[in-house]
Amino acid sequence: MTSSPPPKIPESVLVVIHTPDLQVLLIERADKPGFWQSVTGSKDTLEESLHETARREVAEETGILVGTPQVPDEALRDWALRNVYEIYPVWRHRYAEGVTHNTEHVFGLTVPAGTPVVLAPREHLQQVWLPWREAADRCFSPSNAEAILHLPQQLRQPARTDR
Known part of the structure; x- marks a missing residue:
């Protein structure tokens, strides 16, 4: 008998990965081909900080490690933007019964041009770097x-120092 995974926590991060010249990384969802997005993911535990969630999700989905000489900790910035949105019905089964909304916390991550990206094949099909306006137009999520x-x-904006 297999047990189902615990319900997802309805608090997540959205990490806009970009170069200094505003090229933005988008990744295509494996479970929804044609759906392009930035790195996203929910907290693993209630105790996990949002900064830790962002670091973990970036590493899992792109192979980019925050806290290295190439991508130092200060390259990951909390933009202090929050979005509360209705969870798409197709993904609601991942949450506890009755959960219909998620709170998303927006981060930015500046990486050097040419930073290698290694996608998690079970999660994403392909990647593309696009100028920021073009990247915004390609996203499925408003x-x-x-x-x-x-x-x-x-x-x-000056960098925030609280975590």
């Missing part, structure tokens, strides 16, 4: 597109 459109403004 909140993801909106976050990417905030990119130039976020780069002008």
